[in-house]
Amino acid sequence: xxxxxxxxxxxxxxxxxxxxxxxxxxxxxxxxxxxxxxxxxxxxxxxxxxxxxxxxxxxxxxxxxxxxxxxxxxxxxxxxxxxxxxxxxxxxxxxxxxxxxxxxxxxxxxxxxxxxxxxxxxxxxxxxxxxxxxxxxxxxxxxxxxxxxxxxxxxxxxxxxxxxxxxxxxxxxxxxxxxxxxxxxxxxxxxxxx
Numbered sequence: 214x215x216x217x218x219x220x221x222x223x224x225x226x227x228x229x230x231x232x233x234x235x236x237x238x239x240x241x242x243x244x245x246x247x248x249x250x251x252x253x254x255x256x257x258x259x260x261x262x263x264x265x266x267x268x269x270x271x272x273x274x275x276x277x278x279x280x281x282x283x284x285x286x287x288x289x290x291x292x293x294x295x296x297x298x299x300x301x302x303x304x305x306x307x308x309x310x311x312x313x314x315x316x317x318x319x320x321x322x323x324x325x326x327x328x329x330x331x332x333x334x335x336x337x338x339x340x341x342x343x344x345x346x347x348x349x350x351x352x353x354x355x356x357x358x359x360x361x362x363x364x365x366x367x368x369x370x371x372x373x374x375x376x377x378x379x380x381x382x383x384x385x386x387x388x389x390x391x392x393x394x395x396x397x398x399x400x401x402x403x404x405x406x407x
Contacts, residue, residue, distance in 0.1 A: 228349035246277035254352030275306035297326035304334035307368035339379040
């Protein structure tokens with residue numbers, strides 16, 4: 214997570230906590246091929262990292278087998294992007310290239326980006342037990358707790374490995390039955406209430 218975050222602090226270099234980097238690497242067998250929104254303090258250490266301003270992760274290719282995304286949670290006014298753009302790219306990388314994608318994002322189940330790119334495109338969600346996830350700030354474990362709950366989202370085809378890896382970190386839910394369904398359609402609304 215880097216550019217675009219402006220909640221509580223002026224820091225733009227927020228990073229994934231060590232325990233979640235370890236879990237992601239364990240899930241991927243030891244290494245991560247792409248981190249498209251890295252920063253100079255990142256502890257992810259992916260094989261390929263895109264960093265602003267030289268490489269805009271939303272404009273570069275995501276044709277990699279394993280991808281980990283901890284996107285900016287706020288609005289990037291300079292580029293006109295939001296978390297919705299990152300989630301769209303996650304779903305696209307999975308459907309277009311067969312990439313296995315993990316994303317650490319805030320829980321916002323009522324938003325259009327969750328309905329469009331998580332509930333109807335992702336395979337599973339781990340609702341993290343950490344209620345106020347403490348991100349690294351400029352590479353240091355001194356960050357304040359996030360003001361929202363977070364989840365690890367998975368676009369891929371190995372639910373059981375995702376479950377085995379992330380069950381110690383939160384409640385893991387298989388949402389594959391929703392893939393390519395239109396959330397909010399009249400048919401779905403009727404099913405939910407009957």
